[in-house]
Amino acid sequence: DTGVSQDPRHKITKRGQNVTFRCDPISEHNRLYWYRQTLGQGPEFLTYFQNEAQLEKSRLLSDRFSAERPKGSFSTLEIQRTEQGDSAMYLCASSLDLTSGMFSDTQYFGPGTRLTVL
């Protein structure tokens, strides 16, 4: 039974470059969440998917951020024209919703992708 996996684990990039992160949820989980965690803070919600549909986005998710989950399985989070303020840990979580969008099981997290923008 594999957990949530994320790739890469670390990414160092120069300001202005584009980066893409991947998240593979627990196989039967139909919900997938992205969070961002800056140093010394708790994670903050960015967006979530129910299967392939992106149902909610935080105001933290600026126009430079885009997330996809094309087949309802893995998800990608892309940041365009990175800025130093984007440096953070990007966490992915998944959960199982058995009730057609009403109630969901506990969210389980991946190891995160640590982004450093120079």
Added chain:
Amino acid sequence: AQKVTQAQTEISVVEKEDVTLDCVYETRDTTYYLFWYKQPPSGELVFLIRRNSFDEQNEISGRYSWNFQKSTSSFNFTITASQVVDSAVYFCALSEVQGAQKLVFGQGTRLTINP
């Protein structure tokens, strides 16, 4: 709006001591979930417990216990006979029961257990 406050930024104790991590929350929802997650140095958030607001019974799991008091909007976490492996950052979180059920986290408490 939902809010979680963990007033203790850092706690340091000697091994085998008992330690309690405080969590206070705010929500207008009548039903909600409360959680505790552990984040060891490796960075991955490890789920510890989920509690439905309907269920105010305290829970014990080995050396861990949780005290949920709806009247004071608190969900405190106690580690009995602490061990060095308990050293981590601990997060309390809150979510709605329906809809996105996104987690709202506190700032975390860094717990250091010294040998």
